[in-house]
Amino acid sequence: MGVKAGLVKNGKIATRDAYGQALVELxxxxxxxxxxxxxxxxxTKTADFAKVFPERFFNMGIAEQNLIGFSAGLAAAGKIPFASTFAVFATGRAFEQIRNSVAYPRLNVKIAATHAGISVGEDGASHQSVEDLSLMRGLPNMTVLVPADAQETYQVIKAAAAYEGPVYIRLGRLAVPVLFDDSYKFTIGKANVLRPGRDVAIIANGLMVGEALKAAxxxxxQRVEAAVVNCASLKPFDSETIIEVVKETGAVVTSEEHSIIGGLGSAVAETLSENYPVFLERVGIKDTFGESGRPHELLAKYGLTAKDIIKAVARVLIRKHSI
Amino acid sequence: MTTVIEKMACKIRQDIIEMLVQAKSGHPGGSLSAADIMAVLYFSVLRIDPARPDWPDRDRFVLSKGHAAPVLYAALAERGFFPREELLKLRQTGHFLQGHPDMKKVPGVDMSTGSLGQGISAAAGMALAGKIDQKDYRVYCLLGDGEIAEGLVWEAAMAAAHYKLDNLVGILDHNGLQIDGRNEDVLNSAPLKAKWEAFGWNVLEVDGHNTEELLNVFDLAKNLKGKPTMIIAETVKGKGVSFMENAVGWHGVAPSPEEAEIALAELKGGEINGC
Structure with a gap:
């Protein structure tokens, strides 16, 4: 099974739509x-589930702390709760509930947060989470997943449901290209090498995977062979695959729709500094809040396009060849 | 029945003092105020089996005021969930009795708590799970009167009423004191009864040190349908130890060995409360 063709428009579909569909099947x-x-x-598209299973859908109202608290209690009593709201509120408003009532007791709660990143667009900075991954990645016991497209989202949701323990899943509002077909295989804790390359490795997740493939x-x-790695499993982090790819390239560019502090760029930098230091450039949100605007205009303004990845590749290759 | 429970409450109070003097830190005041409530719960009300702490059909108990962990640990040990000797290793490195309850470490602890306001929210989630599964277990949750300043308490209260969780019983340990002073001076939470009623709960009021009244009120709560129930228990912080009673300073300080000796003598000698 995979994503329903009917949901895809012009080859694009938001990861939140795939989430809604996967929930119904689960x-x-x-x-x-x-x-x-x-x-x-x-x-968030949980309304899809509510329509089919009204007796198993619970609206907590505008009370995110209680959304997580109830989920913890449900999990403690044997249920598998999926809790959804926007990423800003899930990880920010309810951070300490996630920390003390979910992560610490390692309860089987799945936090599927939508509207992550600046591609939220017009709603502006108050609703654009640029730090959610940083917050979730710092929590012991937490698994953090960032799918790139609808197909991967579908598999991520299924994997999260099958996994015993807390999981944070980062989903988007914006329709993004479908990159993968049924043959794609997502595994928690594994990075996927989407294409090999010997000059530079582009490591991305979320909607930046599509941009990374375009950049490659x-x-x-221009005769630059770029490897592209999809790191949807931000935590557990697949250091082994990353190091293997980077040994080949000797240079790396990370790419994420998140602050360069605490997300994928940080995870790659931490791993490589300790194990196999190479030249690294980080494409991401440069320690700033977003603003209102059309999603694609914002992605361009904040340096989150294939063009920005290419510029970063140029910078890192100059550094690589200057020694 | 009540004399057995009263004796158990007295043992729990002695355990609390012995634990805290060993640990050299912890919260005596709010543990002692809840000793009678806990004795009634663990030796009469709760449907539990110490041999099967994970029994799916058991009643649940959540200590939302997690800093009163000593009273919970003492009740669990006296009820046979783990050996009493463990009590004396409270808060020590490498031992399982954490400063605040940890459900993954301690048999019989149904929810990890300590961050105030979160216990009642999780307890309500458990009660909802019971409703979904059409199980007849009940969920009991002990809250502190300072704790209810947390906004999450009222989020949970609203949702518990919305989902008609009549299998959820809250007990408010109303001893009137919190770390910085009297409730009404730190942040006034009155009127308690009207607040909980306005949030859609049944409210019962009880003397939190009268075991017979407590037994009756828990019994009554079982028959109240359609709404969650809050039992407002009037208590005395530090109850049972003369110099700790109603003293703000005994919220989070362990007694010295000399003070513990006096406290234990009082508790064993039955000078206060027939202990």
Missing amino acids: GRENKDLVVLDADLSKS DILLE
Whole structure:
């Protein structure tokens, strides 16, 4: 099974849409699965589940702390709760509930947060989480997953449901290209090498994977062979695969729709500094809040396009060849 | 029945003093104020089995005021969930009795708590799970009166009423004191009864040191349908130890060995409360 073709428009679909569909299927397979939302079910797409399984859907109202607290209690009593709201509120408003009531007792709660990153667009900085991954990655016991497209989201949701323990899943509002087909295989704790390359490695997750693939195509025309690695499993982090790829390239560019502090760029830098130091450039949000605007205009303004990845590749290659 | 429970409450109070003097830190005041409530719960009300702490059909107890961990540990040990000797290793490195309850380490602890306001939210989630599964277990949750300043308490209260969680019983340990002073001076939470009623709960009021009244009120709560129930228990912080009673300073300080000796003599000698 995979993403329903009907949901895809012009080859694009938001990861939140794939989430809604996966939840309904999981609801059929597992009676212990319950879904909670904080008055955003139409936006987070948990409304899809609510329509089919009203007796297993619980709206907590605009009360994110209680959304997580109830989820913890449900998990302690054997349920598999998926709790959804926007990423800013899930990880910010309810951070300490996630820390003390979910991560610390290692309860089986899945936090599927949508509207992550600046691609939220018009709603502006108050609703654009640029730090959610940093917050979640710092928590012991937490698994952190950042799918790139609808197909991967579908698999991520299924993997999260099958996994015993707390999981944070970062989903987006914006329709993004479908990159993978049924043959794609997501595994918690594994990075996927999407294409090999010997000059530079581009390590990305979320919607920046699509941009990384575009960048690699353009770079090839310039005779630069860029490896592209999808690091959807931010935690556990697949150091082994990353090091293996980077040994080949000797230079790396990370790319994420998140602050360069505490997310994928940091994770790669930490791993490589300790194990295999190479030249590194980080594409991401440069320690700043976003603003209102059309998603694609914002992605361009904040340096989150294939063009920005190519510029970073140029910088890192100059450094690599200057020694 | 009540004399057995009263004796158990007295043992729990002695355990609390012995634990804290060994640990050299911890919270005596709010542990002692809840000793009678806990004795009634663990030796009469709760449907539990010490041999099967994970029994799916058991009643749940959540200590939302997690800093009163000593009273919970003493009740669990006296009820046979783990050996009493463990009590004397409270808060020590490498031993399982943490400063605040840890459900993954201690048999019989149903929820990890310590960060105030979170216990009641999780307890309500457990009660909801019971409703979904059509189980007849009940969920009991002890809250502090300072704790209810946390906004999450009221988020949980609203949702518990919305989902008609009549299998959820809260007990408010109303001893009137919190770390910085009297409730009404730090942050006034009155009127308590009207607040909980306005949030859609049944409210019962009880003398939190009268075991017979407590037994009756828990019994009554079982028959109240359609709403969660809050039992407001009037208590005395530090109850049972003369120099700790109603003294703000005994919130989070362990007694010295000399003070503990006096406290234990009082508790064993039955000078206060027939202990």
